[in-house]
Amino acid sequence: MTATKPDLGTWVGKGIDRVDGPHKVTGSAPYSSDIALPGMLHAVVVTSTIPAGTVTKIDTSALLTLPGVRAVFTHENFPRLNAPPPVLFGEAPVAPMQDGRITFHGQEIAVVVADTPQEATEAARLIEVTYAAEPPLLDPAGGRLETLALSPDTSRGDTEAGWAAADVRVGATYTTPENTNNPLGLMGCVAAWDGDHLEIHDSTQGTNALRTTLAVMFGVPESGVRVHVPYLGGGFGAGLNQWPYKLLAAGAARELGRPVKLMLTRPQMFKLVGHRPSSEHQVRIGAARDGTLTMIEHRATCLSSIDFPAVGLLTSGTPHLYQCPNVATVERTVRLNRRYPTSMRAPGEAEGNWAIETAMDELAHELGMDPLELRLHNLATELDPATGKPWSSNAVIECCRVGAELFGWSRRDPRPSSMREGDLLIGWGMATAGFFAYMPMSQARVTVYADGTAAVRSAATDIGTGTYTIITQLTADLLGLHPQQVDFQLGDSDLPASAHSGGSGLASSLSNAVIDAVSHLQGALLDLAAEDSPLHGLGPDDVVCRDGALCRRDDLSVRVPIADLLAGQSLVEASGDGRLRPPDAAAAGMVHAGAYGARFVEVAIDPMIGRLRVRRVVSVTDGGRILNQKLARSQILGATVGGIGQALFEDTLTDPGTGRVANGTFGDYLVAVNADVPEIEAVFVGEPDRYTPSGTKGIGEIGLVGIAAAIGNAVFHATGRRLRDLPMTIDQLMM
């Protein structure tokens, strides 16, 4: 990392409007569904109606006589693909349609290609498939437990001793159901080949991983594969993986020698682009009479598919949030004939937090202690309790205190069912939250031009979170320009490689790559300075760009216009390439901290008819340096809405006998609607994080973590009834 702290502050942090906003609201932003290429054909995926077995016959001859139908691909004629390569994150589950094997209900078994989407859809409907069905493995009780790569078992101290030493003990099982990511934008792609060159317009959250995957699986040079995703209608993790539909479109396009467009339908979004798998958590917590934790044990299991494991991370937060000498986590998965899982906003953390923060509330009740006091008493704020090293930043206590103040927590009557309004029971609940630090590699290039404008380029994606805007603001500050003078180009794998938008890692990764790029740009500009230049002999960190000139950092009046530097060498532009760099020595001794939060919620429950309404949410987040107040707040608001959905509504149901998604439409799968969302107060606290020059932390997911537990804890406070299974529905709330 560059040692010098960047000068940020003119634009960074300001809640400016999205720079891509006008494109979106005028409809001029091209999403993959908007792409139309000359000669383009339309593909529709056909999915299996059994969960396990093989396809013995698909009769395609009749389909080929239907109007407009150009081809039908099945495992018999789809091109052979190489095995999926490992990629940074979100690999392809398997090569699709290589044999007739079926591992889940709803698996891709054929692709119909026609002149129009309507013709392809109708032909797909008429397809006749014969199967040799096998008994499916659908009951978790019958499956073998496996470990998960990202969630190793952890243990410190002696949990049994901690249990024995405890004065007060709680232990219970908590469950979360399958949730489906459901970005509003349907996912899909347009693939077009020119010899061995492939261009694909897709709704991916990461261009480079898709490029690598396509190149390897089709056996073509990576240099000839180009992925475009200038806009994406949301992702929530559904765009992380290299899903079969992309390979199917590319394979069909290659075989037919014409561009092929393949858009998924909403019901297919429930089965072909991943989901948050259901999970079960056994939690035991012990504490001394004064609330000091003596042990935490967290055993969690989630479901995986036969060919593709879940991400896990259910227990990953547990060892780090609270000071406690004895902590053990165990995480397993069971492989069943079920659709592929993936990351969904705050993967694992959202589920694990539900279990742990509900258990903490149970403990507070058993102790007769205020739930907030119990947290404040035990939160680990200086050192990471798992490693004993200092956090690079941790403002979780401040989150709690500020949230309590804004919410008016001190006015809470601790007795359950004590706060009433007519027929309504009022409950106040809270939960703390953490989210792991994750910062995958990104690269960026910053270029300045003689006219004083600048461009930033990176293959990153903006999935609606605001990447376009925050990087524009940051670059404007770094170059001393107005944001309107900075053009950020992204969403194209031919640009400098970037991490995916995922794990709340992109803003930190990319902002530090841009800071590094600007430093190299300063070096490149210095190289252009003639010997008689006042800047001659200075190092890259001794200068800064301001208003189209390169200036001495310690004396901005010593300046040479960039145009002059370029002209002196007959250049029209100069660039600096940068990448995320490992932290310097000072930071290396620290534990890279993720975001923290505290959530405070008020619910009102009509116990007679089980009607629960969330009336108020105060959400306080330690997000390190906030790059744009408005967009950051929007991230928290959106995540809070997702959290309300997780708590009260979202539940992807599966037919027990066939593994079919039972409610895969927006009419049947409930997400929170406007009327379910109350006033949300979203506030940021904390300092820029010390681990990287940008000082940022990821805030795309933390806002969801803790909402479900805070709501559940409020339900207990309102009613005295402890709910441990999400979603908390009317049938559980009738009293």
Place this chain on the structure above:
Amino acid sequence: MRAFLYDRPTAVGEAVAAVAADPQAAFLAGGTTQVDLMKDGVWTPDRLVDITRLPLRGILVESQQLKVGALTTMEQLAAEPVVEQRLTFVREALLLGASVQLRNMATIGGNLLQRTRCRYFRDPTVSACNRRSPDSGCAAVDNVARMHAVLGVDERCIALHASDVAVPLIAVEASVLVDGPSGQRRIPLTEFWVRADEGPSIENVLGHGDLITEIDIPLLPQGWRSGYLKVRDRASYEFALTSAAVALQMDGDMIGDIRIALGGVGSVPWRAREAEEMLRGTHVDPVRFEQAGRAVMASAFTVPGTAFKVDLAVRTLSRQLLTMTEASR
């Protein structure tokens, strides 16, 4: 692409004749049910007869009743001042249904004829559905059932009639005027729908080509009050888990007369006559409210996913009765 013929007649007789002449034809009103089913491949008529140009839109207010053209939209009917004053529960049921966009498309005639939301019915890849293909079985009974019915059903079909507005309409004994191949007739709504336990594949008494032209809604007498309570998981834009439409006339602190219908529970909109009889002429008594509800639900047929609805329906009715008699308690 699945081709179909599209007609847009301007006279009722033409529309009826067009459908009657073609066994594969169907009427198209607002399309919010019909088009969905066609997209899902559940229902694939060869001919659509668009009735939206027929002169069947509008509300005629008479002294005792409303004559509502079948093509009047849900929003139009809800906006009618007389509905607000004299049929409050009809207005409430309308405005708690669907979304404003849908209500601006959806017609009253189409609403009464909306098809069940059962996901097994609406997914043609599921073979077991007695309603869609007679004698094939019922997938819902063995799988995921929540938005399903518990009254007027048996193991052959537990499909719910999900209309909200039909619930108060059956309580006030509205009727429909039908123009069909064999002429005009009037059908009281109490005789309009066919319970699933009387034959899962027949939903109502209309024959092929029968067109609803008008819905006649009696106004509640002066001095009556009415209200509709809809209980659902989320706060808006969802069908009812249970609902209760109640109209009553208080006689001092006694319930003089009362009409009750329940939604979310029946294979047809459910008139709760037992409850009405138990409450008519009685004092306001929460215990009796609950007993009345229990009497209605006594014949419930449940599967694991719907068992909670029995209790919830009783509570929904009680809550609505309590709300409406609050002043007399």
